[in-house]
Amino acid sequence: MSEFDEIRSFYDHEVNGALESIARHPMMHALMQFTFPDSEEDFWLDRFKNAQSISDFQHQCISQTVRQILTQSSEGLTTSGFDHLDKNTSYLFISNHRDIVLDTSLLNLVLLDKGLIMTSSAIGDNLVHKRFLHVLAKLNRNFLVQRGLPIREQLNSSKLMSEYIYSLLQSENRSVWIAQREGRTKDGNDATQQGVLKMLAMAAGNRPLAEFFKSLRVVPLSISYEYDPTDALKMPQVMAKSKNEVYIKDEDEDFKTMLSGVLGQKKRIHLHAGNILETEFDEIASVTENKNKQLQAIAKMIDRSIIDNYKLWPxxxxxxxxxxxxxxxxxxxxxxxxxxxxxxxxxxxxxxxxxxxxxxxxxxxxxxxxxxx
Incomplete structure (x- = not known):
């Protein structure tokens, strides 16, 4: 038993059995028909049987799914800023967040095509209540962010996630994607929640914050869609917030939003990898020793990179x-x-x-x- 079992993605030796358990699920059938429209069922079932790792599954199946999504619901994906990343180094991508599924899927396709280390990515456990989605998420190297916990359990959960992210980056040389805030940005204002940085810093122990954050190799990531396919779906929640009302989601709302994000028209899409943040942390530490003020300054620094490098469309x-x-x-x-x-x-x-x-x-x-x- 690993201390991370509650939240981790699958280990490679678990992949084949996990695929076998959902191979004939109707949703998997629909997903693979979409991915390989000109192939018989045996074609992708054979791919499943031969997949012995997450990398196998991503290379042979999911990367093709994402390419199909781009072909059918966009006018193309462009990128910038990735050339300064090293192919043998893991990075912590702290990103603005527009779409539940696509943000990380598109990033990983870019990393795959450029020969860079693909990410393990955070996903709210509220999005994977259905067993099929839970298994599929773990097969795509997602780890779970536990939502809606009591305060004490929330603290323990945050510490566990912080240690898991640090372990991925340092021990496994695995890149990590995490959103700059809880949930997707629904009003177009991309702002880093200080709580996300506090969570990451829980793994620092007694190390100075500047030294710790430098060790994470933070890359701010800017994601922009010309059309947000879920724009209208975000409106009820935005309106409720503007009226100080509590918004209660429908039971299948998240799943419908996932589908709309994947299949809805996006037109052009752009991903920009900002500069790796290093000396900036030292500069912040030289201005103040107060940890809260340092975290505030780090949040502003990430915001500035994401906003400055955000591709504006017509x-x-x-x-x-x-x-x-x-x-x-x-x-x-x-x-x-x-x-x-x-x-x-x-x-x-x-x-x-x-x-x-x-x-x-x-x-x-x-x-x-x-x-x-």
């Missing part, structure tokens, strides 16, 4: 101008693109609701305000 500039009744950024889009975006707005939400329309536009416009404001 949709972002259009939304900003529509929101402000201006043509400030009209040089960044064509009239045809504006008309398409306005048509999407009309189709996705009830635009006669002024508050709803404002929130929808802000989701796309806030990255412009944050980067250019």
């Amino acid at each position: 949709t972002n500039y259009i939304a900003f101008d529509l929101l402000n009744g201006s043509d400030t950024y009209s040089q960044h889009y064509k009239e045809e693109e504006k008309q398409l975006f306005e048509r999407r707005l009309e189709m996705r939400i009830d635009s006669s609701d002024a508050d709803l329309k404002k929130s929808f536009l802000e989701m796309y416009a806030n990255p412009v305000a944050n980067k250019c404001g």
Whole structure:
């Protein structure tokens, strides 16, 4: 028994049995039909039988799934900033978070294609209640973030996760992806929660924070989609928050959001790997010895990298101008693109609701305000 058994992904020797247990599940059948539309069932069942590791499964099956998603629901994926990463080094990617499944899937496809170390990725246990999804997540090297625990258990869970992430990076030379905040950003404001950094620092022991965070090899990751396929689905939660109301999710809401994110139109997508943060931690430590202030400064530093390197699309500039009744950024889009975006707005939400329309536009416009404001 490992101390991490409650949250870890599968070990390689467990992969074949795990695949066998879900190979004939209807959802796996649908997933593989989508992935290999021109192949018979025996084709991918043979791939499952031959998969002896997570790497085998990702190379032979899941990478093809992600390529199919890109082909069918996007106009392509571009990247920047990855060339300065070393192929034999693990990194902690701290990322803005737009889509439940795709953010990490796209990053790992990029890492695979560039010969870099792929990630083990954090996922909320609330997203994998169904056994099939739980097994599939562990087969994709996801580890569980335990949600909704009492305060004392939450503290122990955070410490366990911190130690697991540190172990992955240092002992296994495995890269890690973690979102800069709990849950997806729904209003377009990408901000690092200090609590995420506090959790990571739990593994530091008595080491100075600067020294510890340098050892993690932190890479801020900026992910941007021209169209957010789940934009309208995020609106009820955004509206509830604006009215200080408690939002209660439907039972299958997360699963529906996953499907919409995967299959919905995204147009263009861009991932940027920021500079590896190293000397910046020393500079923060030289300004203040207060740990809370250091964590605040680290959060701001990550935010600045994610925002500065965020790829702005015509949709972002259009939304900003529509929101402000201006043509400030009209040089960044064509009239045809504006008309398409306005048509999407009309189709996705009830635009006669002024508050709803404002929130929808802000989701796309806030990255412009944050980067250019």
